[in-house]
Amino acid sequence: MKFNLADVFETVADAVPERVVLSYEGNQTTYAEMDRQANQVAHFFASRGIGADDKVALFLKNSPEHVQTLIATIKLRAVPVNVNYRYTDAELEYIFDNSDAAAIIVELPEHQASVARLLAKLPMVRAVFVVGAITDELRDAAAALDGRTVTLASFDEVGQYSAERNFEPRTGDELYLLYTGGTTGYPKGVMWRHDDFFRKPISGGNPYGDPRQDYAEIASAVKDFPSLAFLLAAPLMHGAASYSLFTFLSLGGRLILERDFDAKQIVRNIERDQTQIILIVGDAMGLPLVEEMEKQKDDVDMSSLFSIASGGAIWSQHVRDRLVAVKEGLLLRDNFGASESGNDGEITMDDGGNLKVPPSDRMIVVDERNERITTPGEVGYIARIGNIPLGYYKDEEKTARTFPVMADGTRISVLGDMGYEEEDGSIVFLGRGSQCINTGGEKVYAEEVEAVLHAHPAIADALVVPVPDPKFGQRVGAVAKVAEGFDEPSLEDVQEHCRASLAGYKVPRTVIFVDEVKRTPAGKADYKWAKVAADSANV
Numbered sequence: 001m002k003f004n005l006a007d008v009f010e011t012v013a014d015a016v017p018e019r020v021v022l023s024y025e026g027n028q029t030t031y032a033e034m035d036r037q038a039n040q041v042a043h044f045f046a047s048r049g050i051g052a053d054d055k056v057a058l059f060l061k062n063s064p065e066h067v068q069t070l071i072a073t074i075k076l077r078a079v080p081v082n083v084n085y086r087y088t089d090a091e092l093e094y095i096f097d098n099s100d101a102a103a104i105i106v107e108l109p110e111h112q113a114s115v116a117r118l119l120a121k122l123p124m125v126r127a128v129f130v131v132g133a134i135t136d137e138l139r140d141a142a143a144a145l146d147g148r149t150v151t152l153a154s155f156d157e158v159g160q161y162s163a164e165r166n167f168e169p170r171t172g173d174e175l176y177l178l179y180t181g182g183t184t185g186y187p188k189g190v191m192w193r194h195d196d197f198f199r200k201p202i203s204g205g206n207p208y209g210d211p212r213q214d215y216a217e218i219a220s221a222v223k224d225f226p227s228l229a230f231l232l233a234a235p236l237m238h239g240a241a242s243y244s245l246f247t248f249l250s251l252g253g254r255l256i257l258e259r260d261f262d263a264k265q266i267v268r269n270i271e272r273d274q275t276q277i278i279l280i281v282g283d284a285m286g287l288p289l290v291e292e293m294e295k296q297k298d299d300v301d302m303s304s305l306f307s308i309a310s311g312g313a314i315w316s317q318h319v320r321d322r323l324v325a326v327k328e329g330l331l332l333r334d335n336f337g338a339s340e341s342g343n344d345g346e347i348t349m350d351d352g353g354n355l356k357v358p359p360s361d362r363m364i365v366v367d368e369r370n371e372r373i374t375t376p377g378e379v380g381y382i383a384r385i386g387n388i389p390l391g392y393y394k395d396e397e398k399t400a401r402t403f404p405v406m407a408d409g410t411r412i413s414v415l416g417d418m419g420y421e422e423e424d425g426s427i428v429f430l431g432r433g434s435q436c437i438n439t440g441g442e443k444v445y446a447e448e449v450e451a452v453l454h455a456h457p458a459i460a461d462a463l464v465v466p467v468p469d470p471k472f473g474q475r476v477g478a479v480a481k482v483a484e485g486f487d488e489p490s491l492e493d494v495q496e497h498c499r500a501s502l503a504g505y506k507v508p509r510t511v512i513f514v515d516e517v518k519r520t521p522a523g524k525a526d527y528k529w530a531k532v533a534a535d536s537a538n539v
Contacts, residue, residue, distance in 0.1 A: 001214055002172025003198040006074040008205065008218060008250050010035065010165065015219040016252045019227055023256045023273050024064050031252070034068070036163040041065075041072035043161040045103065048127040048151045052077035052168070054102040055177065057095065058237070059083040059111055062257050065131045065155060066236050067245075069105050074194075075167050079175045081189070082237045085111060086442075086503045091187075093118050095179060098394065099189055100124050107131035116141035119150060127151040170194075177393060178239045180339035180443070189393030190239075190339045198250075200362075200387035201243040201342035205250035212250075222252035229304070230277040231256040233266060233285050234441065239339040240312045244279050247343075263288035264296075271301040278305065281312045284440025284472045286319040293326045302327055311335035312441045317349065336429070340402060341384040341413050347429060359425030362386045370404045370412065379420045382427060384413040437464070440472035442505045446527070449508065452501045453478060456494060458486035461517040463530040467510050477510040477534040481517045488513050512537040 013021075017032035029037070050056065056073045058080055060066045073080045081099045083092070085108075092114055096104065102124060106115050115128060116138045127150065128138065134152055142150045172195040179187040198204065204211020205218055212218045230248050232255060234241040248255060256273045258266060266289065269275070280286050286308075293302070308323060308330060315334050324330050336347035336357050345357050357363065365373045365380040373380040388411060391399030405411050416436075419429045437444040446464040453462040460483040467477030482488050491511050498507045518529040 002195040003205075003215075004074075004170035004172045004174060004194045005176070005198060005246060006071065006077075006167075007170055007172075007215065008198060008246075009071055009074075011215045011218050012222050012249060012252050015222045016227075019252055020254045021249070022064060022067060023229070023254060025259075026272065029064065034071070035165070037064075037068045037158075038071035038075060039163045039165050040158050040161045041068045041155075042075045042167065043164075044153070044155075044158045045072060045076060045078070045127075045129065047161065048103070048129075048153055050076065050078055050103050050127060053175070054078045055081050055099045057081040057083050057099060057101040057104045059085060059092075059104055059106045059115070060131065060237070061085055061107065062232075062236050062259055063107070063131065064257075065107070067255070067257070069129075070236070070242075070245075074174070074176070075165075077168065077170055077174050079177050081177050082179055082239070082242065084179075084187075084237055084503070085235075086505065088501060088503055089114050089117055090501060091503060093121055094186060096122050096125065098187075099177060099179070103127040103129060105129045105131070109135050112138045120145060123148065125150055127153065129153050129155065131155045172198075175390075178242065178339050180239060186448075188395060188398060191390040191393050192342075193390060196387040196389065197246070197342070201337070202247040202250055203343055205247075207247055207343070218250065222250075225251055228253040228276055229256060229274055230254070230279060231258070231266065231273070231275045233258070233261055233278060233280045233289075234312075235261075238281070238312070238441065240281065240335075240337070240441075241279075243337070243343060244311075261285060263292040267292040267296045267300055267302075270305055274304040276304055277307045277309065280308060280310050280315075281441030282310055282315045282438075282473055286310060286315055286323070287471050290319055290322045290326060293323070297326055305330070307331040307333065309333040309335060311337060312438075338415055340389055340415055342387070344384065355429045356422070356426045357429065359427075363427055364412075365419060365421050365427060366406075366412065366414065370406050370414065372406070373421065376423045377420050379418060381414050382417040382419045382429065385410055388413040437466040437474050437476055439466075439469070439474050439476060439505055442503075444476055444506045446525075449476060449478070449498070449502065449506055452498050453480060453494070453508070455501075456489065456497045458483050458489045459494075460484065463517055463525050463527060464508065465527055465531045465534050467534050469509075475509040476506060477512070478508040479512050479514055479517060479530045479533045481515070482513055510534065510537075 013031040013035040018030050020028045021031045021034045022029040056078050106112050112135045119141045142152050174194045176192040176197050178190045320332050334347045337344045347355055347357050364383050366383045367380050391403050419427050421427050449464040453459050460481045462478050462480035464478050466474040469475040494511050495507050518526045
């Protein structure tokens, strides 16, 4: 059988209707209440013409409405599109346009302002739904459109709509579109079928054992499974957050949501919310979290907390050791995965400092011809098999490159992670072969930042590389050459230039000026040299 994510949620809601699904700022929402709220939002959307296969862009920070909207969208068999609210207008325009968004859900006035500025450039958008009051700027932008109508509607109307669950049948072949960073700097829409999403990113509805075989098993199991209270520290816009959200919803868990990441508040509220598990993104969240736990350990009852899990970024052993020191017996889990592969299991560190994942029938190592490497210790590309995405939305070239077909007809997902297999079948992870910078869980690609740096009048050439950072694991660094006739620009000047085109986390935090940026005779970047130059200047 095939699983649909909305059907999974409704199965759980019917099995444990009075169990709490969401804790937000001290307020509790049960599964039955969330189901009714999501039904109303779905009918609200449908009244404005949104239905099956329509792309719905969620331009939202963490909130109950974000959860309601996500569930409502899949109830309609529409396609949710995650939107990074840190993006600039140019980046937002790309996401809205590339995804063919028919509707945009937005809340904050500054985000409404971005939508207002872009609306005339987005011919596919038919409706904008606003959480709260609609700004005059957005109303004026919609009224000024020439030759087409974009409906504006406030979530204040949602209570007028039916709470009935009278939607068309679902198949499991519906699309879930997850945008992630791309090698050219442009995000790529990873296309997951609901059934594949259920079986891989959310582990068949049971990360602690065998995958569920049908809806009846989900309903039976969730009644006997204890309600785990998990705090999702990451924004719901991130792929890893959506994986975690649906995983725990399928278990009948209780989601604890904070508006923004605030380590002090998270620790302070452990006692109030009886938090059991905290999900973070590497050291960027782990370091401030452990610092607050150390400060508040004598003032806050943390007895309910038994586990912290991380994914999507570097989680140093130093931070993990401090967490265990402040709360003895704390279980730590470092998850390995990607938007294009889902949950690949736990990554651990052996005595030699090697990062490795246990043997799995879902992961192999292949060579450059996509043939499996069976010799232990031989380095190749880590490939995922089984339930993998359909590909990238509207990008056949990148789909063919990332999701090739092996000689035996097996489709695989190859993301550039390098590694090798050991005698026992474990796979040692060596690192990403591409020039990806992971700064606190946010992906930054060198070419995108370089293009913006090259547009600075005082910069003749530049290469972008990762520089070690004690908080974020890595930060964006640049090695640049001053253009003839110009004085060396200050770091502040370069950053101001970049912020006009790039999200804040992509702006270089370090810029080293050299006499010549080293390149190959063919003009290709010498990133190895650039990394050495940046590191030596950063000592």
